[in-house]
Amino acid sequence: MEGQEIPYVLIDCVGGKHGVYEDHAELLKKHFHLITMKEYLENKEFLGKKIRAIYLWYHKPVINEELLQSLPNLKIVASSGVGIDHLDLNLLSSYGVKVSNTPFVVSSDTADLGMALMLASSRRLVEGHQIAVSPDTEYFPADWLGTEVSGATLGIVGMGTIGYKVAQRAKAFEMKILYHNRNRRNEEEESAVGATYCKRIDDLLQQSDFVLLSVTLTPQTHKLIGKRELKLMKPTATLINVSRGLVVDQDALVEALQTNIIKAAALDVTYPEPLPRDHPLLKLKNVIITPHIGSATKKTRRLMMENMMESIQAGLTGLPIPNEVFL
């Protein structure tokens, strides 16, 4: 242990819109020498050799070949959240750099948000709030109705940890649950949530009142939901996306919403984030958008930070890395 410095870890910045939270930084500083990108750029020669890990908080700092070349002692990149579509895994591997994410800690919150979006959309909660507080409201009309969630059919596309947690929650609302996944889950898992496997996504799309996307973004799931899939959905159906914006063909979605091919959409993710301020999705009445808050609770973000800290420490001491992402 003698002579061993505490490790130098690169971060984007502390505080501000996308930086590491102040209170998280306090704990991290007990274990790491945190170097911000600004500090690094001001002293590349010295710091470049010292940095052995990168703490990637909300996809920042951006990792490219240039950066990797100037960090010869970089051993590990710990990325927040579960998605790793923003990382070039091949590139990192070629530099011998390991990668970790925080897959399980985000699942409950993301499943909760999926349910929140489904309920808010079907019961017209956002619109309702606007009516309730609008200076022009004189009365609440009796014929202003939403759609029932209880007893409706939910189709889950992507039955990983998050998708399964959505199924567990939806079951309590007496929903009929269909799912489509790369691999079928085992019988026990299916019957625990009363979910029926749809080998063909078409079957799921045609029967569902709510279609919830909880897949990882990969080349195979890129634009998984396009014009064809939207047309297969019921005109009374709602699309909910808590995965990645690119899983949906956004232009096709706009058209489908404008022409009543589907009834509504509720999106925690878009492409890009945020959308340009003049984007049609921002103006459609039958769309709810939230600013990628799938895992945005104090408790979960703290757990994410702790997981990342653990992964970095393991990566730097040659121990097995919790939540390592393999190619």
Place this chain on the structure above:
Amino acid sequence: MGGEELPGLLVYEIGGIHGILHGHVAFLKKHFYLITMKEFLENKKNMSKKVQAIYLWWHKPVIDQELLQSLPNLKVIAKSGVGMDHLDLKLVASFGVKMANTRCAVSSSTADTGMGLLLASARRLVEGYHIAVSSGIQYCEADFLGVEVTGATLGIIGMGSIGYKIALRAKAFEMNILYHNRRRRKEQEEQAVGTTYCEKIDSLLQQADFVMVVVSLTPQTRNLIGKREMELMKPTATLINISRGAVVDQEALVAALQTGVIRAAALDVTYPEPLPRDHVLLKLKNVIITPHLGIKTDKATYMITEEAVENILAALNGLPMPNEVLPS
């Protein structure tokens, strides 16, 4: 069948702000001769004897002594929803008229509303929406945080059929569920949803991260949640009201929300509805208000009408009514 008229059913109006939904008219006309208040008032002499039943939709028409006196053949009043707080039950009973609500049809829909409000408030959904679509550049993703629902403690005040359905839903979110009720539920029922009885409301208020109010409005529950109760709640807790506005002391709520005594509130009901446009509650950032959405879905409203008709027909045929409400 020959020459036999359908029994007359008095309703406030069809369509409009408080009227029977257009989609329900065909179904009602199968069983009844529909008479609107306007038609009744224009032709009292002929209409008054025809009316055997009244279907109240959102508390209209108003049932008073004058109306009851002018309807000699009135046998039953069925109302939409479950709350009977606006009806003078004793007065109605004194005319020998039976009453029914539609408690079965409302429970799932209202429970869904409760959960929807709980989730929306916890995850700051309405605020998030405004940030996501606003034309300003206040967009900030990383530092916008809500509170966890999964694994949190939910305190349900009022464990009737709606409260119980909320417990069933909350259990799937792995919530720790406490409840307070006039009567304790059976052990089996408690175990099925994993809930713990709090004989004293204080105990529930002190432990809960989310307090969900699901009681009927009675003289005992008026202002049930006041300054004292809110001060017992955690400063990180959220109050959700899907019962009646008058169950909560609204002024005390405003003060509690403004001074951080509680974190936030989500209200499907207020007193009055709607609130005056200059009311403080409309401006607070940590409040979500919805326009009494409780049962406002196509399915639930239709089921309500079906249930009301079932009760009315039972009363008119001298059979036991499934949802009879007796004056207590």
